[in-house]
Amino acid sequence: MQTSPDGASSPVSLEVEKTGYLAAAAREHWISVVSLILFLVIWELICRFEIIGPYQLVPPSEILGVFVDKLSEPNPDGALLQQHAWASLSLALAGFGAAVCIGVPLGLLMGWYKPVNLLVRPLFDAVRPIPPIAWIPIAILWLGIGMHAKAFIIFLAAFVPCVINSYTGIRLTNPVLIRVARIYGASNFETFRKIGVPSAIPMVFTGIKLSLNAAWTTLVAAELLAASQGLGYMIQLGRRLARPDIIIVGMLAIGLLGALMSWGLTRIEARFASSRRLS
Amino acid sequence: MIGRLGKRLMPAALTTGSLLAFVAFWQVVSLYTNPDFLPSPGRVWDEAVRLFHTPVGGKDILAHVGYSLRRVLTAYLWAILLGLPLGLCMGWNRTCEKIVSPIFELLRPIPPIAWIPIAILWLGVAEGSKVFICFVGSFVILVLNSYTGMRYVDPLLIDAARSFGASRRQQFFNVAVPACLPSIFAGLQNALSMAWMCVLAAELVGAREGVGFIIIQGMDLNRPPMILVGMILIGIVGSLLAASLRWAERALCPWRRELV
Amino acid sequence: MTEQTAKIECRDLSKAFHVPGQDQRLLVLDRVSLTVRENEFLVVLGPGQCGKTVLLNCIAGLIEPSAGQVLLDGTPVTRPGPDRAMVFQRYALMPWKTVEHNVAFGLAVRGVPMKERREIAHRYIDLVGLKGFEKAYPEQLSGGMKQRVGIARAYANAPDILLMDEPFGALDAQTRYAMEQDLRSIWEKDKRTVIFVTNNIEEAIYLGDRILVMSVLPGRVKAEYAIDIPSPRNYTDPAFLTYRKQISNATDLSL
Numbered sequence: 094m095q096t097s098p099d100g101a102s103s104p105v106s107l108e109v110e111k112t113g114y115l116a117a118a119a120r121e122h123w124i125s126v127v128s129l130i131l132f133l134v135i136w137e138l139i140c141r142f143e144i145i146g147p148y149q150l151v152p153p154s155e156i157l158g159v160f161v162d163k164l165s166e167p168n169p170d171g172a173l174l175q176q177h178a179w180a181s182l183s184l185a186l187a188g189f190g191a192a193v194c195i196g197v198p199l200g201l202l203m204g205w206y207k208p209v210n211l212l213v214r215p216l217f218d219a220v221r222p223i224p225p226i227a228w229i230p231i232a233i234l235w236l237g238i239g240m241h242a243k244a245f246i247i248f249l250a251a252f253v254p255c256v257i258n259s260y261t262g263i264r265l266t267n268p269v270l271i272r273v274a275r276i277y278g279a280s281n282f283e284t285f286r287k288i289g290v291p292s293a294i295p296m297v298f299t300g301i302k303l304s305l306n307a308a309w310t311t312l313v314a315a316e317l318l319a320a321s322q323g324l325g326y327m328i329q330l331g332r333r334l335a336r337p338d339i340i341i342v343g344m345l346a347i348g349l350l351g352a353l354m355s356w357g358l359t360r361i362e363a364r365f366a367s368s369r370r371l372s
Numbered sequence: 373m374i375g376r377l378g379k380r381l382m383p384a385a386l387t388t389g390s391l392l393a394f395v396a397f398w399q400v401v402s403l404y405t406n407p408d409f410l411p412s413p414g415r416v417w418d419e420a421v422r423l424f425h426t427p428v429g430g431k432d433i434l435a436h437v438g439y440s441l442r443r444v445l446t447a448y449l450w451a452i453l454l455g456l457p458l459g460l461c462m463g464w465n466r467t468c469e470k471i472v473s474p475i476f477e478l479l480r481p482i483p484p485i486a487w488i489p490i491a492i493l494w495l496g497v498a499e500g501s502k503v504f505i506c507f508v509g510s511f512v513i514l515v516l517n518s519y520t521g522m523r524y525v526d527p528l529l530i531d532a533a534r535s536f537g538a539s540r541r542q543q544f545f546n547v548a549v550p551a552c553l554p555s556i557f558a559g560l561q562n563a564l565s566m567a568w569m570c571v572l573a574a575e576l577v578g579a580r581e582g583v584g585f586i587i588i589q590g591m592d593l594n595r596p597p598m599i600l601v602g603m604i605l606i607g608i609v610g611s612l613l614a615a616s617l618r619w620a621e622r623a624l625c626p627w628r629r630e631l632v
Numbered sequence: 633m634t635e636q637t638a639k640i641e642c643r644d645l646s647k648a649f650h651v652p653g654q655d656q657r658l659l660v661l662d663r664v665s666l667t668v669r670e671n672e673f674l675v676v677l678g679p680g681q682c683g684k685t686v687l688l689n690c691i692a693g694l695i696e697p698s699a700g701q702v703l704l705d706g707t708p709v710t711r712p713g714p715d716r717a718m719v720f721q722r723y724a725l726m727p728w729k730t731v732e733h734n735v736a737f738g739l740a741v742r743g744v745p746m747k748e749r750r751e752i753a754h755r756y757i758d759l760v761g762l763k764g765f766e767k768a769y770p771e772q773l774s775g776g777m778k779q780r781v782g783i784a785r786a787y788a789n790a791p792d793i794l795l796m797d798e799p800f801g802a803l804d805a806q807t808r809y810a811m812e813q814d815l816r817s818i819w820e821k822d823k824r825t826v827i828f829v830t831n832n833i834e835e836a837i838y839l840g841d842r843i844l845v846m847s848v849l850p851g852r853v854k855a856e857y858a859i860d861i862p863s864p865r866n867y868t869d870p871a872f873l874t875y876r877k878q879i880s881n882a883t884d885l886s887l
Binding site: 231 | 387389390391392393394397409466467470471472473474475478479480481482483484485486487488489490492493494565568569572573576577587588590591594596599600602603604606607608610611614
Binding site: 531533534538542546547551553625626 | 689692693694711712713714716717718720722724726727728729737738740741742769770771789795
């Protein structure tokens with residue numbers, strides 16, 4: 094250790110440790126890259142040596158080609174990749190949007206006003222233990238094979254987390270804040286609007302994210318069962334035609350779009366949170 | 373004593389009351405709609421009685437539940453066996469995290485249900501593909517929960533153990549693992565309901581037995597009461613599964629009894 | 633005090649941390665040197681954020697100093713050991729273990745047989761006045777009781793040295809006085825070498841044989857006071873108040 098004569102601080106040899114830290118971080122990063130490459134190489138080799146046959150798995154090197162082809166080639170499933178994606182996206186977002194618009198206010202009201210809770214609770218409690226996917230057959234009987242049945246099921250799936258999280262969020266409002274508002278003469282509705290709702294926002298966003306996830310999963314299930322377009326239909330057809338390349342491209346598209354939408358929501362949440370902090 | 377008993381019975385009473393209210397609501401709605409469209413609770417009850425006496429698709433209705441449960445539990449056990457250790461190791465060891473997480477992050481956004489077609493291609497329509505789907509669904513959740521649980525273990529507890537000279541091994545098994553039991557249990561809970569949903573989806577896509585088969589059969593025969601009986605059965609079994617896990621958590625984590 | 637009787641010795645101990653998003657590393661301890669005699673009660677007094685905890689962690693062997701060394705009976709410290717036991721401000725009790733098992737934690741780590749573990753644990757639970765709470769979980773205890781468990785856990789491991797990191801910092805004033813009294817009387821019954829870290833002058837004078845005052849970041853030893861008041865001490869004793877005035881005048885701790 095070198096000690097500076099005047100005894101000022103910074104006598105410790107900091108530089109060595111700092112580079113050591115960076116080197117460690119860089120090394121750890123490399124592990125991830127190597128691991129990912131190794132994963133792809135093993136996958137490739139499994140296909141090249143036909144440990145798993147071409148009717149069950151295709152190598153990653155071909156996936157990219159199929160992916161690009163599907164953007165301009167409607168066969169064998171009758172539509173372009175982006176058409177499938179758009180069909181799925183529009184349906185999922187419609188069901189999800191409706192669920193958020195109805196579910197969040199309903200959950201907030203249930204959490205704040207007892208009579209609303211008493212009125213809605215039984216319906217909600219009875220329906221909740223049944224997974225949304227179990228509604229598919231009855232929805233098809235009720236609404237036919239088409240847009241409406243699927244939208245209904247997606248709505249159901251996305252609705253539940255919205256309600257639950259908004260309800261819980263507003264119930265967890267700090268009672269001291271409510272009392273403060275009351276002392277300053279705010280009416281019940283004003284307290285709800287200015288104290289209850291804002292303090293429930295973080296939980297509401299968690300609920301919205303969960304419900305997006307549920308909507309996307311349920312959409313795939315619905316499209317597997319009854320559809321003539323959409324990514325779920327595409328992978329289902331890929332199975333009938335024993336085309337693993339089509340299935341894997343479809344799965345990747347589903348994963349990618351799902352991840353993109355979650356990322357978008359996180360961005361919106363972050364922006365929302367920062368604008369609140371400023372005001 | 374009566375107060376405490378009342379406190380314990382209160383939620384049960386509320387749930388029962390709420391269910392009764394729901395049935396009443398359903399009855400009223402069904403009076404004003406086409407009975408072929410929405411059968412009344414009475415008709416669904418009759419259908420349930422009938423289904424418990426006549427086999428569906430050559431099998432007893434409880435046998436169908438048994439089929440689904442067997443698939444779910446097989447997959448669930450495998451997911452626990454593989455997923456929990458993996459998640460815990462990822463949370464504990466940075467190298468392990470760096471190796472696994474890129475592959476895991478690549479596959480994680482794909483919903484388990486989207487694996488159904490390729491699973492059928494790989495493993496056939498029979499048991500294998502259904503168990504596989506349930507496995508994928510519960511595995512991802514278990515890994516994530518045990519991983520985050522491990523990451524959020526209070527470092528102070530690890531320090532305390534270290535200050536008493538605990539070895540790395542002791543820190544892991546005697547401190548870190550018990551410390552993340554609550555989040556492991558949350559994961560077990562979610563993973564089980566996910567597996568239950570996945571088995572349903574897999575059975576809807578193609579099966580000759582199981583609860584999913586019952587409701588698909590109801591749809592094919594155009595019998596709404598049969599579908600509703602199937603749905604109610606699915607809800608009841610799902611709730612029972614969840615309840616049994618809650619019971620297990622209370623038994624295994626006695627220090628949390630006062631909190632919940 | 634001669635070199636031979638030094639139980640703990642810190643020589644020019646420095647510690648710097650890497651702060652995420654900052655180029656410069658933060659110097660927390662700056663060439664701290666100190667010695668502690670066998671069975672001495674040393675109090676390290678300083679404001680929040682003066683590196684007291686870091687100093688303690690270095691002595692415990694939980695973190696490695698950037699420069700300098702800690703000697704224990706003349707041998708350098710490289711890792712934690714059963715010869716030192718720590719009491720934490722936030723208790724650091726295992727929520728899934730009963731009081732009894734928390735107290736026996738250090739013994740279990742060392743592989744002491746079950747029966748012996750139980751006996752020792754019960755003895756120290758008695759000593760800190762928690763008889764009857766052996767089977768309780770930490771969540772069911774008050775803050776003061778939790779810290780009693782923390783102290784019993786440290787004592788039960790039969791360490792030569794007790795390292796106490798603001799152990800009463802999270803307690804209310806009433807409980808704090810009671811805990812200070814009890815700690816002092818436990819220590820007098822069963823003497824160990826203690827390093828006690830605090831930001832409270834009264835607590836320091838009440839407990840310590842000797843007080844080291846530290847400066848704000850980077851932490852350095854600023855002053856040293858030997859407290860020569862016989863036990864039992866009293867907060868309103870004139871000698872006590874003299875020390876209090878002397879120390880608070882010398883430091884700018886407006887407590």
